[in-house]
Amino acid sequence: MDIPRITAEDRKHAVSPLSRQDAKRVASKVDRYRQENPDEFHTWDTARGSVFQYRGWRFYYGSCRDCSDLVTKSRDISRYKDGPTNLGRWPVLCPPCRTANSQRIQAANLARIRALRAEEKAKRDTQREKYGLPQITPGYRSDLYA
Ligand SMILES: [Zn+2]
Structure with a gap:
């Protein structure tokens, strides 16, 4: 198959596109x-x-x-x-109200996450007590030192 080649003669009248700038x-x-x-x-x-x-x-x-x-x-x-x-x-x-509003939203989010974590912890603790397992202490292997 013969592939047509672009020669210097073909490029002579070509319009180059403008750069973005x-x-x-x-x-x-x-x-x-x-x-x-x-x-x-x-x-x-x-x-x-x-x-x-x-x-x-x-x-x-x-x-x-x-x-x-x-x-x-x-x-x-x-x-x-x-x-x-x-x-x-x-x-x-206005800027002061915007700051106050964002702080209010941030505080509400923190309170929501805190309540969610407390709820999860309470659920975990009731399950742990139900099965008679020891308290989970971060950084301490309770299963090794019973
Ligand atoms: Zn305002």
Whole structure:
């Protein structure tokens, strides 16, 4: 079977693809639109606040779920030239409330695990007593020193 070979003559007019970095520098349709309409802005309301979009940035101003304090967040959407720019929900809690909330969740998880371990230990102890086995001490072979 004769395999066709690519010669230097074939490569002469070939277009080499742009590297990823070079491709990012090429202005997209969105970039051209932003360059042609620099002062255009959009605003819209969300469940807990409102968003202001201007020059490839989105600024969120909302109220905290717990203390009704101001919650702000800015996002650079100019980096997202193709594809969706809905980058998840806007923050619900202000920074102090967020810290308090995460600490509350952590404490609840610790308490849950502690209760689960205590329950397992109690179950183990009742079974051990039922069969008349010695107490299990970590690091001590009770079966050797009866
Ligand atoms: Zn708050």
